[in-house]
Amino acid sequence: MDPTCCTTPDTPFQPTPSTDAQLARYCKALGHPHRVTIVRFLLAQQVCFAGEIADLLPIAASTVSQHLKLLKEAGLVQGEVDGARRCYCVSPDALATLKALVGAL
Numbered sequence: 726m727d728p729t730c731c732t733t734p735d736t737p738f739q740p741t742p743s744t745d746a747q748l749a750r751y752c753k754a755l756g757h758p759h760r761v762t763i764v765r766f767l768l769a770q771q772v773c774f775a776g777e778i779a780d781l782l783p784i785a786a787s788t789v790s791q792h793l794k795l796l797k798e799a800g801l802v803q804g805e806v807d808g809a810r811r812c813y814c815v816s817p818d819a820l821a822t823l824k825a826l827v828g829a830l
Contacts, residue, residue: 740829748826751819754799759784760792764801764815773812 759782779786796802804813
């Protein structure tokens, strides 16, 4: 067994109640496979996607809307609705924060 596998990093991350709460919000938002699929799809678009995300998944459009609502509430997805047109993308700041928080575990 490698004796360095359990060593602490040189600059330890100091979690706070707010960073723990933020990580928990992100994890909860990503806690369903359909929501992970939506985020992966939006990341692959690299632009604001104005189309039917419901075409990706074998679920009703109203269920997709609920998943998007949870992702938006957590701050992971940004979206605008202008009449019948919807535009969604992943928040780059939220994604960077999520990566940093998970990396610091």
